[in-house]
Amino acid sequence: MSARLCPPYGITATNVVKRSSAGMIRTSRTLSSLSSVPSSSIPIYRTLEGYREWRRKAHDEKKSVGFVATMGALHDGHLSLVKKSLEANDHTVLSIFVNPAQFAPHEDLTTYPRTLPRDLELLESMSMSVPGSGDAGPAIRKPSAVFLPTVSQMYPSGISQDTAAQKGTFVEVKGYGHQMEGKTRPAFFRGVATVVTKLFNAIEPTRTYFGQKDIQQALLLRRMTRDLLMSHPSPENLHIVPTARDKSGLALSSRNAYLTAYEREHIAPALNRALHYAHGMWSSSAPKAEILKYAAMVVAEAAKHATEKVDVRLDYIEFNDPETFEPLPDDATQSSWQAGDHGRPVILSGAMWLGKTRLIDNLVLGDARRLGVMIDKVAEPNLYNL
Numbered sequence: 001m002s003a004r005l006c007p008p009y010g011i012t013a014t015n016v017v018k019r020s021s022a023g024m025i026r027t028s029r030t031l032s033s034l035s036s037v038p039s040s041s042i043p044i045y046r047t048l049e050g051y052r053e054w055r056r057k058a059h060d061e062k063k064s065v066g067f068v069a070t071m072g073a074l075h076d077g078h079l080s081l082v083k084k085s086l087e088a089n090d091h092t093v094l095s096i097f098v099n100p101a102q103f104a105p106h107e108d109l110t111t112y113p114r115t116l117p118r119d120l121e122l123l124e125s126m127s128m129s130v131p132g133s134g135d136a137g138p139a140i141r142k143p144s145a146v147f148l149p150t151v152s153q154m155y156p157s158g159i160s161q162d163t164a165a166q167k168g169t170f171v172e173v174k175g176y177g178h179q180m181e182g183k184t185r186p187a188f189f190r191g192v193a194t195v196v197t198k199l200f201n202a203i204e205p206t207r208t209y210f211g212q213k214d215i216q217q218a219l220l221l222r223r224m225t226r227d228l229l230m231s232h233p234s235p236e237n238l239h240i241v242p243t244a245r246d247k248s249g250l251a252l253s254s255r256n257a258y259l260t261a262y263e264r265e266h267i268a269p270a271l272n273r274a275l276h277y278a279h280g281m282w283s284s285s286a287p288k289a290e291i292l293k294y295a296a297m298v299v300a301e302a303a304k305h306a307t308e309k310v311d312v313r314l315d316y317i318e319f320n321d322p323e324t325f326e327p328l329p330d331d332a333t334q335s336s337w338q339a340g341d342h343g344r345p346v347i348l349s350g351a352m353w354l355g356k357t358r359l360i361d362n363l364v365l366g367d368a369r370r371l372g373v374m375i376d377k378v379a380e381p382n383l384y385n386l
């Protein structure tokens with residue numbers, strides 16, 4: 001059953017999620033009832049049964065299905081993933097689901113931006129002309145469906161943000177979830193791998209698209225598809241789309257909505273500047289440990305020269321092996337890395353706190369295509385990381 005329903009809707013942080021004393025998450029009536037969904041010309045599936053009926057038809061018609069998983073609060077970064085999917089697939093499906101399992105109890109699940117009406121408007125406004133097959137003229141493609149499940153649909157056994165209290169089935173990509181982002185967010189990748197496995201099982205995508213902004217997530221999920229012998233998608237059909245940015249270099253992110261205009265314009269871009277500074281030093285053969293000190297100073301300088309009160313804390317900047325995610329040795333240099341016959345690029349990534357907002361970013365040093373990042377000739381060079 002597809003839901004094309006009318007207002008009133010009322011989705012706010014407080015009416016979406018309620019937590020019992022045991023930390024179990026349940027959806028409020030507002031979000032779980034169908035009447036909470038704005039009207040849309042794109043079919044919205046709130047149930048697995050409804051979506052699967054649509055998917056069966058696409059399968060019978062031998063149509064390919066591209067998939068973009070999101071937590072909503074859409075921006076141009078998300079839309080760049082949708083465009084890649086529209087280009088390559090007969091159908092494009094997008095999911096919007098704020099996944100409790102990837103938020104630690106102290107993190108921002110309740111305040112995470114939720115902008116469903118605007119998200120649907122943005123998706124409705126998207127279309128792409130693609131060459132028709134045979135003698136047919138060009139065809140117009142638009143997003144075909146939105147999957148908008150409830151927490152109880154996605155977690156039939158219930159879900160607690162407290163990992164010790166969790167029951168049911170979880171997916172862990174062992175050995176790859178504790179470095180980089182996993183150092184600060186130890187349960188994050190377990191939550192992501194679990195929900196994305198469920199989404200892949202539900203959506204059955206031919207191809208999927210993840211953002212380079214969350215590079216560890218994308219690479220870990222590709223490993224998961226390989227380890228679990230997945231066919232929908234197969235590992236080679238999990239694509240990574242370059243990071244879309246503000247002119248200042250700041251990576252677009254739903255959490256940027258937490259920032260003041262001053263923070264967004266003047267302070268947040270310091271993380272990207274620090275990464276570029278580190279890249280410059282790497283190219284001039286400086287050793288990693290020294291580079292990291294200077295990169296941290298770039299962030300500190302931005303805070304020092306702020307003309308408004310800001311609370312800036314660098315979480316980390318690090319160089320990591322894209323295959324193992326392990327940090328490079330302190331004395332590693334660009335030439336020692338290359339001489340090690342790795343031939344693979346290096347991930348230079350970082351995270352910083354701006355008040356309560358945590359921002360992340362990365363550059364791939366070397367040929368990002370080797371990581372399956374989709375660099376194409378229409379890309380504007382200053383938007384991309386090579």
Ligand SMILES: Nc1ncnc2c1ncn2[C@@H]1O[C@H](COP(=O)(O)OP(=O)(O)OP(=O)(O)O)[C@@H](O)[C@H]1O
Pocket residue numbers: 069070071072076077078080081209210211212213214241242243244245251252253254255256
């Ligand atoms: N600036 C961006 N460029 C390209 N892809 C992006 C960008 N931001 C997010 N994505 C990708 O969009 C998908 C959905 O991400 P998500 O809904 O968490 O948005 P987000 O902006 O990353 O949110 P958050 O602020 O929580 O990090 C992920 O694959 C993510 O990597």
Ligand SMILES: CC(C)(CO)[C@@H](O)C(=O)[O-]
Pocket residue numbers: 069070071097099102192195196214217
């Ligand atoms: C992949 C994802 C949708 C899983 O909840 C989320 O981690 C994200 O948006 O990057």
Ligand code: BAL
Pocket residue numbers: 102214
């Ligand atoms: N894009 C990553 C989602 C998260 O930080 O929870």
